[in-house]
Amino acid sequence: MGELAVFIVLAVLTLVPAAVVVTTGNLVRAAMSLIPSFLGVTGLFVLLQAEFVAGIQILIYAGAIAVLILFVIMLTQGGTGLSIRQVNEQRLVGLLVAGGLAVALGVMLVRTPWPRSAGTLPASNVAAVGNAFLTDFILAFEISSLVLLASLVGALVIARREQ
Amino acid sequence: MQVGLNHYLVVSALLFGLGLYGILTRRNAVAILMGIELMLNATNINLVAFNRYVAPGALAGHVFALVIITLAACEAAVGLALVMAVFRNLETVHVDEITLMKW
Numbered sequence: 001m002g003e004l005a006v007f008i009v010l011a012v013l014t015l016v017p018a019a020v021v022v023t024t025g026n027l028v029r030a031a032m033s034l035i036p037s038f039l040g041v042t043g044l045f046v047l048l049q050a051e052f053v054a055g056i057q058i059l060i061y062a063g064a065i066a067v068l069i070l071f072v073i074m075l076t077q078g079g080t081g082l083s084i085r086q087v088n089e090q091r092l093v094g095l096l097v098a099g100g101l102a103v104a105l106g107v108m109l110v111r112t113p114w115p116r117s118a119g120t121l122p123a124s125n126v127a128a129v130g131n132a133f134l135t136d137f138i139l140a141f142e143i144s145s146l147v148l149l150a151s152l153v154g155a156l157v158i159a160r161r162e163q
Numbered sequence: 164m165q166v167g168l169n170h171y172l173v174v175s176a177l178l179f180g181l182g183l184y185g186i187l188t189r190r191n192a193v194a195i196l197m198g199i200e201l202m203l204n205a206t207n208i209n210l211v212a213f214n215r216y217v218a219p220g221a222l223a224g225h226v227f228a229l230v231i232i233t234l235a236a237c238e239a240a241v242g243l244a245l246v247m248a249v250f251r252n253l254e255t256v257h258v259d260e261i262t263l264m265k266w
Contacts, residue, residue: 003166004164011170015181018178019181021198021201022182022185022188022198022201031193034197041204041208044174045208048211048212048215050214053232057232060232061204064236065235065239069243073193075247075250087189087190088189088190091188094183098183099180099184102179102181102183106172117217117219121219122221132225136223136226137230148233154241158244158245159248161251
């Protein structure tokens, strides 16, 4: 019962700021609303006993990506003006498509009889994830470090001033 | 009532739909990238929930979610660098005003 209450609070904390992100006319308010949404997702991860992923979510999403988005809003002068029209002419079509997809996904996912297992997760999350990365998933680990290097160099080259 | 797999799946489906609505209806390129981040978060919730309820023996779902977080950070960095480069050259970040390559 207590777990359900916590889940509902976290779900509201995730979904309501996300709705603000996609509908508000104020761009800085949208970027700031990303942060409670990410914190709600972190809470959901903790509720799912995924502590390492929750920690990384806070570090990278709420700590780096949200700040990066705010910086770019500042540098491209998105501004806080409500006079600039932020929504294009496709609101109705977008609402139908996104709403239809959300409903279809929800119904399809809830109706599928997933083979639920009553096992328990490994005791120490961090150790198990570290072992998994270095044994079973080492290729994904190495390739993602290559992608990080490429995107680091690429972002620097793209964003610098032409001299 | 116990919190089951279905609760997390519904939350992630709604978050995914919200992110998609943001991508489809916003004019500012940075706002579109925000919608992409919401969609990636929704998939991460799904993966971790499936790991917990369907395959709890190993942590494949967690590993997958961590790789997605890494790649989302890379893509946000490169995408925002592109937005800054476009703003520097075209003085606008509204995607309906960037028509250089339209016929």
